[in-house]
Every structure is written in structure tokens, then in C-alpha cells.
Amino acid sequence: MKKIRHRKIVEIIEKYDVETQEELASYLKSAGFTVTQATVSRDIRELKLSKIPTGSGKQKYVVLKQDDSHMGDKYIRVLRDGFASMDMAQNILVVKTVSGMAMAVAAALDALKFPEIVGCIAGDDTIMVAVRTTEETLALMEKIHIMIEK
Numbered sequence: 001m002k003k004i005r006h007r008k009i010v011e012i013i014e015k016y017d018v019e020t021q022e023e024l025a026s027y028l029k030s031a032g033f034t035v036t037q038a039t040v041s042r043d044i045r046e047l048k049l050s051k052i053p054t055g056s057g058k059q060k061y062v063v064l065k066q067d068d069s070h071m072g073d074k075y076i077r078v079l080r081d082g083f084a085s086m087d088m089a090q091n092i093l094v095v096k097t098v099s100g101m102a103m104a105v106a107a108a109l110d111a112l113k114f115p116e117i118v119g120c121i122a123g124d125d126t127i128m129v130a131v132r133t134t135e136e137t138l139a140l141m142e143k144i145h146i147m148i149e150k
Contacts, residue, residue, distance in 0.1 A: 002043075005033055009043055010063055014115050017060040019051075024061065052142055062143060063115070075108040080148045082108075084125070088137045093129040095144075102127050116140045 005028065012018060012027045021040045028035050035043075044061070051059040082101030087094050097105045106122035109129065116136035121128045131137040 005035070006043060006047055008033065009047060009049075013049065013061045013063070017054050017058065019058050019060055050146075052139075052146055055138070055142070062139075072112065075111045076147050078104050078108040079112075079144070083144075083148050086141060086144065088134075088141060090134050091131045091137050093131055093137050093140060095127040095129060097125050097127065099125045101125065114140055114143065 008028065008031055009024065012024065012031070016023075016027065018024050018027065021037055021044065024044075025035050025037060025040045028040070047063065049061045049063060052062050054060050082097040082105040084096040084098060086096065095102075095105065095109075102122040102125050106120040106127045106129075109117060109120055109127070116131050116139060118130040118132060120130070129140075131140055
């Protein structure tokens, strides 16, 4: 039951801007799950959910990395070391990297399993990231900024 609930939590936070544990509990109850605040809190900790700004002065829960934390940290380090800049063209995110690092950074982006990313194409110092929507491109840019600033 817990695995099913965890999958539902990830689905909910990918679909809605969930700001509080109470909101998440409400969505879960609407989906037929009987949960307490303590259960939701434990699920958030087990799923390693983080909060990011939404741009409207609020925050929302996100899954920043789905790999084990040791490997996730390595991918984040590659992203930080190779990243130079990024810009968007609607649902295409263009990431500039240090010369020769685009393939490694693209592999890191793929390994981090961002739900917004459809796929990446890498050259020498540029990555074209196909994203589902313009809104998700903005959310992805925010997630990447948070990861490289820490």
C-alpha cells in the first residue's frame, strides 16, 4: 500500500502545486487514501521531497532526484561543474556547458529523471533539452538553478 501511495504522491505533486502537507493529505484523501498528517510527513521524508519557489511567492513540493542520494550527488556535481548558462525557447531548454562537457551534463540530466524532460541532445558545449510545455520549462530551470547554487 505504501508503494502505491508513494507513486500517487509523486503523481499529485507533478500535476499540482502542492504547498503544504495538509494540501497533499487532502489530494490523497480525494484519491481514496486514508492518511494522517504523520503519515504524509513520513512519506515526504522517505520520498526525499523538496520545496521550490513557484514564482508567485509560494512554494511547492518536487522530487529533485529519484536515484539513491550517493549517485544523485554525483550527477548534481557533474551538473554544477559543467554548467555555464541556460536559456529557453518555449518548450526547448538550451543549456550551455564548459567545452567538452555537454555529453556528461546531458547524461546527468537524464539520470536525475526530471519528469519534465522528454529527452536531451548534446553536442560539445550545448544541450538541447526537449521539455513537455513552456510552463514545465520554467519549472525545470528553477530546479536546475536550485541544484547548482547549493
